[in-house]
Amino acid sequence: MENKSFSNFILLESDNLKHCFKIIKLFNLFLFVAIFTLNATNTFSQSVKVSLNKKNVKLEEVLIDIEHQTNYLFIYDDQVKVDQKVSINSNNEDISTVLTKLFDGSDINYLFKESHIILSKKEKSQSVNQAKTKRITGKIVDKDGETLIGINILIKGTTRGTTSDLDGNFSIEVSPDDILVFTYIGYNTEEIKVGNKDTIHLVMTEGGILLDDVVVTALGIKRETKTLTYNVQELTSEDLTIAKDINIMNSLSGKIAGVTINRSASGIGGSTRVVMRGTKSLQGNNTALYVLDGMPMISFRSKQSENFYEGEDEGDFEGISMLNPDDIESMSVLTGASAAALYGNKGASGVILITTKKGKEGKLRVNYSNNTSFSNPFIMPKFQNSYGKTPDPTTYSSWGEKYDNLTYKPKDFFQTSYTTMNSLSVSGGNELSTFHASASATNARGIVPNNDYKRYNFTLRNFTTLVKDVLTMDASLYYINQKDQNPAQANLYYNPIVPIYLFSPGDNINRYRTFETYDDSRNFKTQNWPYQDQALDGLKQNPFWITERNIFNNKRDRYMIGLGFNYKINDWLSASVRGRIDRLEMKNERKLYASTHTQFSGKYGNYRLVKGSNKNMYVDGLLTVDKSFGEDFRLIANLGGSFNDERAESIKLEGDLLEVANFFHLSNLEFSGSQFKKRQSGMHVRTNSMYATAQLGYKNFLFLDLTGRYDYFSTMEGSTNSTRAFYPSVGVSAVLSDILPLNKDIFSFMKVRASYALVGNPLSEYLTRTYYDLDGQTISTSSFRPAEDLKEEKTKSFEVGTDLKLWNNKIDLGLTYYNQTTDNQLIQYDIPAATTYLTQFINAGKVNNWGIELSLGYNQKLGPVDWYSNFTYTFNKNTIKELPSEVPDGFGKGGMMQAPDQYVVSDVDGVYQMILKEGGTMSDIYVQTVKKDPNDFVLVDPGTGAVQVDPTMVCVGQAAPRYNMGFRNEFSWKGLTLGFLIDARIGGVVVSSTQALLDQYGVSEKTAKERDLGGVWVNNGRVNPRQYYETVAGGKAGTALAEYTYSATNVRLRELSLSYKIPSSLFKNKLDMTISLTGQNLFMFHNKAPFDPELTSNTGTYYQGYDYFMQPSLRSFGFGVKIGF
DSSP: OOOOOHHHHHHHTOHHHHHHHHHHHHHHHHHHHHHHHHHTSOOOOTTOEEEEEEEEEEHHHHHHHHHHHSSOEEEOOTTSOTTSEEEEEEEEEEHHHHHHHHHTTSSEEEEEETTEEEEEEOOHHHHHHHHOOEEEEEEEEOTTSOBOOSOEEEETTSSOEEEOOTTSEEEEEEOTTOEEEEEOTTBOOEEEEOTTOSEEEEEOOBOSOOTTOEEEOGGGOEEEGGGOSSOOEEEEHHHHHTTOOSSGGGGGTTTSTTEEEEEBTTOTTOOEEEEESSOOOSSSOOSOEEEETTEEOOOOOOOOOOOTTTOOOOOOOOGGGGSOGGGEEEEEEEOSHHHHGGGGGGOTTOEEEEEEOOOOSEEEEEEEEEEEEEEEEOSOOOBOOSBOOOSOTTOOOOOSOBOSOOOOOGGGGOOOEEEEEEEEEEEEEOSSEEEEEEEEEEEEEOSSTTOEEEEEEEEEEEEEEEETTTEEEEEEEEEEEEEEEOOOOOSSTTOTHHHHHHOOTTSOGGGGTSOEEEETTTTEEEEOOSOTTOSSGGGSSOHHHHHHHEEEEEEEEEEEEEEEEEEEOSSSEEEEEEEEEEEEEEEEEEEEETTSOTTTOBTTEEEEEEEEEEEEEEEEEEEEEEEEETTTEEEEEEEEEEEEEEEEEEEEEEEEBOSSTTOOSGGGBOTTSTTOEEEEEEEEEEEEEEEEEEEEEETTTEEEEEEEEEEEEGGGTTOSSOSEEEEEEEEEEEEHHHHSOOOTTTEEEEEEEEEEEEEEEOOOTTSSSOOEEEETTEEEEOSBOOOTTOOOEEEEEEEEEEEEEETTTTEEEEEEEEEEEEESOEEEEEOOTTSSOOEEEEEOOEEEEEEEEEEEEEEEEETTEEEEEEEEEEEEEEEEEEOOSSOOTTOBSBTTEEETTEEEEEEETTTEEEEEOTTSOTTEEEEEEEOBOTTSOBOBOTTTOOBOEEEEEEEEEESSOSEEEEEEEEEEETTEEEEEEEEEEESOEEEEHHHHHHHHTTOBHHHHHHHHHTSEEETTEEEOHHHHHHHHBOOTTOBOGGGGEEEOOEEEEEEEEEEEEEOGGGGTTSOEEEEEEEEEEEEEEEEOSSSOTTOBSOSSSSSOSEESSOOOOEEEEEEEEEEEO
16 A cells, blocks of 8 residues: 555645645755855955844954854954954844944954955044044935935945935035945945035936835735745836837837737727737637736727628727826736736736826926827838739739839828827825826827827826825726727728729729719719729729728727725734726727628618627725734735626617618618618626735745635636636745845845746636527527536746846846646537537647746946946747547537647638647648649649649748847936837748739739749749739639748837937926937838738737738837926
C-alpha cells in the first residue's frame, strides 16, 4: 500500500496549491541566483545598513560590532581615543548616518577608503572653520518653472535638514564646506556645495520611478511599487495626450509591454482591439477589462459583423474610448492574471485601470487645451495609369489599350481629414472640499466624404471631507453625447472604396461626380451610374452615391453617476462603500435612397431603425486594515464584496419604403413586404462577489500577497455544475537592495517577484437555458440546445520577474516571464436533425500562452538637456494544446468542426479561413494556392496561359506578431521638448483580397508592368497576364490568396512631437502656456504589405490579418495649445 501522510494528502491534491508551491520554489531559485550573482559585485557602500543599541560603552566595542555587521575594517592611530565612552542607538540605518551620529560633537573624523574606514583626529583649524556658519536661502522649481513643495534638503553626512514650503522656498544654517542634498519622489537627486553662496535657485529634473512611488492596483487600491508581487505598468496623462487620439486606447501603442493594439479600419471614432499576453479564449472575450476609478466599466460592444458583403461597423462601444483624454490623471495596465485576480471571472484578459483627475487644494485653476490635426491616407495599394477599359462591354475591367495621358488617381477621391478637440476645465478647493469640472468638444471629418464624428463630454467630480480625518465623500458625474455619420464600411456593398479602386483609368470619374439626375418618369432624382449590371456587387453603385445616399447615422447618449464614502474607524482600520450607474441610450439609422441598387433597396428606398439601451449598476464595499506589529511586520488586508447588474435591450425595424420616396419614417415602411424585418432582443446578467486580500510585509523588504475572490454568476444558472467559482492568487517579492549589502551607487533598487493566479472567463448569457427569439414574423427558440453541464473557462497563470533601478535611478528595468493556460474552452458542434436545435456548446480544449515582457527606461542629463528614453519588448507564444480530434458522441460535424482535427472559426467564401488545430495557434491563416506538378512547376494551360487554383487550404502563417517593440525618447531643454516614438511589430502574415481583385481587374501597377514586359513570369517563361490574374485572383471559391500573402513585419515612426513651455515670467507668473506640433504615422521604415498591417477589419478574436477594401490608415500632422491660469 502506498504511504501518504495526512498533510500531503490535504495539501498536494489541490492543483492550485501545487502551483503555489511551484511558484515559491521558482522564487527561491530566482532569489538564490540573484544573491549569488550580486555577492560577486562590490559590496562596500556607504549605504550598508547597521543596527546598534549601545549605552555608555567603549568606542572600541562599537567599532568591533560595526566590523562584524559589515565588510569594513577601521584604521586609526594612537591619537584616536577608542577607549572613550559613547552611546548609540540605530535601527537598520546607513553606516554613514550611524558614523555621523556616533562622532557628532567629538574630535574624530572618518573617511571611507574602499573596504576601510579611516579615523583621524580633527585639526583645530577644522573646528574653527566649522564654527563659521551662515543661513542660506533658496527656491526650488521644476523644468516648467512650477514651485516644488516638500523637497527634502539635507546637509550631506548629517541628519540636519529642512523642506521647501508652499512657495518652494527654504532656509537652512550651513557652513561653507557643507554639501546640500536635494531629494524628491520622481525627481533626480541634486547635490550643491555651499561655498560662498548666499542663495540657491535650483531647477530639479524629473527622474525614473523611485522606490516609494504609489500605483493604482485592482479595486482602485493604492500600493507602493516596491511592495508589488506582480507586474504593473503606469502611464501619466502627459503620456496619453502627447499626440491625442479620439480613441485614447490608440495612444498606448508602443508604450506598454505585453499589449498588442490594432486600430479598426472604420476610420475616425472606430473600434480598437486590445489584447494582453495573447488570445486565450476560443469563444469568449479576449479584450481587456476597463476600470474607471476602481469600478469596472461595461464595454457596451455590440457584436461586430463578420459578413464581408454587407457587414457594418457601428463604431466603438468600449467605455474608455468615449472618455475625454484630458480628464485622465493616470492609467495602470495590469497585463497579468495575478494583478487582475481580484476581478475574478473578468480578469483573464488583463485590466486597464483609469484614474480621473480630482481637484487640488488651493486657488481656483482654469485650464484650456486645443488640439487640431489633419490627416491623409498613409499606406495605399499601387495603381496603374496607362491601360484603359477592356473592350468587352459585358465586363468592367482595365485590360484595354495603352494610353499616354491617363490622369485618374484613386487617391484623389479621399479628402483631407481633420480632428479638433477643445477642452476646458476648472478645479480648486480648500482643505475640506475640492472639485474638478470639465467640458470638451470633439469634431472630426474622415477622409471619405460625408463621414463625420462629434462628441461632447461633461464631467464633474467632487471630493468632500464630511467629518475631518474621519469621513469623506467622492462624487462624480459624466455625460457623453456622441454622433457619427457614415463610419467606413469594410465590406462590399456600402463601401465606396470598392468602385473607386476598381474604376478604370481609361474611364472619366468626373462624369459621375454628379451622382444623381432627375428622372421625369419617377418624379425624383435617381442614381447616375451605368454599371449596375456588373458581376461584382461592389461595382453596382456610384461611389459618390454611396457616400451621399447610403446614409448610416449613429447617436449615443451616455451618463455615469458615481458616489463613494470612506470612513476611517481608527488609525489602522477603515471602511468604504461606493457605487455607479452607467447607462447608454443609442439610436442607429440606415437610409438607402430610391434607386439604390434593387439588390439592397426597394423602389422608393429602404429604412432601418435600431434603438437600444444598456444599463450597468455596480456597488461594492471594502473593509481595509493597515497595521504594523512591532518594528518588523506590517499587514495590509481588505475584505469586501460587490454586486454587478448588466441589462441590455434593443428593437430593430427594417423594410422597404411604402409609397413616398426617400421619406424615412416608420409610418412609411411596407410592413407586408418581403423585406420587412423586426427583431427585439435583450440580455440580463448579474454577478455577486466576495473577496479578500492580505499582504504581509517584513521589514519593508519581504512581502507575501494572498487574494481570493468568490463569484456567483447568473450565466451559469441552469447548469448542473456550480454557479459559483473561486479565484485565488499568491505572490511573493523581495527587495534585494534592502537585504543585501549592495553598492547603492550602482543598485539603487532591486526586487525579485513571483506569483500564481487563477482567473476566469464567464459564459455568454443563456447558453445553459432556453430562450426565445423574435425575428421577422415568428417566435422561435434559440438555435443551440441548452448545455446543462457547461463550466466557465479558467486561466491558470504564473509569472516571475525582477525590477531594477541602477546608478541613482538612471536606468529602470522591468523584466517578466509568464506562462498561462486556459482550459474548459467552449466548442460548438452541430446536432443531428432529429431535434429542433441546430448546435450545442461543450467544454473541451486547452490554450497556452507564454512570453516575456521587458521595459527599459533611461534618464540622463546631456549637458543642459534632459533625456528620457524607454524601450519596450513583448514576446508571446500562443499554442493550442488540446482539441478533440473526433466528433463527440451524439454530435455531428459542423458548427466549428468542419473536418477531423480542424475547427473553422473564420471563412470568407472558402478562400480565406482561420482554422484551429491542435499544435497550431489561434491566429493561423489558411488560403488556397496554385496547382503545381511534382517538380514544383505551376500548371499552366499552354493555349490560354491560365493556371489552376488548388482548393486545398494551406496554412501560410499566423496573424499575430512574434514580438512587438517600442522605442520612445524625450529631450527637454529650457521648456523646449522634443519627443518621438518608433514602433515595430515583427513576424506574422497578412492576406489581401483587395490586391487580388486589383490584379484581376487590371488596375494594379503590377499588371501594367507585366504587360509592358510581355506577360507574367511563370516557369521560366511569360504567360498572358489577363488569363493568369483572372484565374489566380478570380474571386469566390477560386482565388490563390497564397500569392497575396505578405509579411506583417512593419517598423514605423508612430509619433513625433515638439512642444515649448513659454516662460511664465512673460505673463507675470499668472499664466502657463505650452504650444506643440505633433505628427503620427509619419513614415514606414519597413513594410512589405500593400496596406497597413496594423489595421483590422474586425476587433473580435478572429478574421485577423485580412484586407478586404479596408479604409487606409492615416498620416496626421497637428498642433496644440495648453493654457492654465
